[in-house]
Amino acid sequence: MKLEVMPKQRAMEAEQREEAMEMSGLELWKHEKPASMVVFLPPPPPPPPLVPAAAAAAAAACGEEATLVPPLNFAMVDDGIFRSGFPAAANFRFLKSLNLRSIVYLCPEPYPETNAEFLAKNGIKLYQFGIEGRKLTTSELLLLQEPFVNIPDDKIREALKVVLDVRNQPLLIHCKRGKHRTGCVVGCLRKLQKWCLSSVFDEYQRFAAAKARSTDQRFMELFDISSLKHLTASHC
Template identity: 35%
Template sequence: MASQHVLTKVIPPLNFACVEEGLYRSAGPLSLNLPFVSDLNLDTVIWMASEDPSPDFLTWIRANGIKFLNFGIGEITAPWSPDVEINVTAALQALAEASNGRILVTCTMGRHRTGTVIGCLRRLQNWSMTSTFAEYRRFTGGNRHRDRVIEELHNIEQFDRRSIQLPEMDDRQPWLKEAQI
């Protein structure tokens, strides 16, 4: 008798990308994305939306012993409101800490709020503004949100890298070893 093979569709979440080794970005995973996300062997999820993640995603996080850090922010305006700046800075602090291991940065659609955090991370990594902006735009869905994109790119450009206290080298994520503030 031939053995039956169960095929599981492996479907990444919307706007998924590998940012650095062990650091990923995406929209909030749906139930159909969880087999894919499971293969990432995450240690931490950084949630950037003011809305709660789906109940299935939260249940999956708890069931897998994954640390859930909620830095939820609403709509981003230029200049940043103090609450938004505090939460983006806190998310970046969490990204920098090696103890958080493999990380997924996510929000509802994985575009603007997630993109802002990743854009500010690129500033910490001393990327050029051109490269940082190109990466940000790749995930924002074209010109539908033109005014919002302009505001967020302004915030990324104005981000004060000195607001981040990077951990000591031994406690820092490998992709931030070269960062100097």
């Protein structure tokens, strides 16, 4: 027996199916994640231009970091002890960074006014031990002979007493080029520190280079350290 569906019933079923589909689409829309949105923000405004005073201060700060120039032949000898050639004005900022208390100056000429002003401004004490320098004459150069240089033992000894006094440190030892007079003081200090002579001479020659003098090395070899040994406890 074949059942026939009435037209009214068909219409009701169709209507119910449409409602079910609408509800299903609504539920799907509710659970569907919305697409991510990209928000484009405008770029931040540029910083305001520096006023002249601020620009000058910034330039000075950059320059202070960029111009630390050590003197010729500068090197650290030991904790709180440095050596070099004669400092120029361009080296003052570098020297200031060392927080020096003293300078041991080994030339007989008066200290230049500009350098003296720098020391006074920064509370640095000057100890001068004038040791005469000597250049080879033309005939000595032609004969490859080296002159006898009278290195004053007493001045080297007094300079070492200043160098080894911790109350004077940090300090800088310098002459004109940081080679011969400074090399002799440092070489005698190395003997106090119980360096072997070959190491003392190697260090001297590293700074003196082609201008190394056998008279300087002879002086260091013969220098009597016995009267200074009690000063070296902190450096040996």
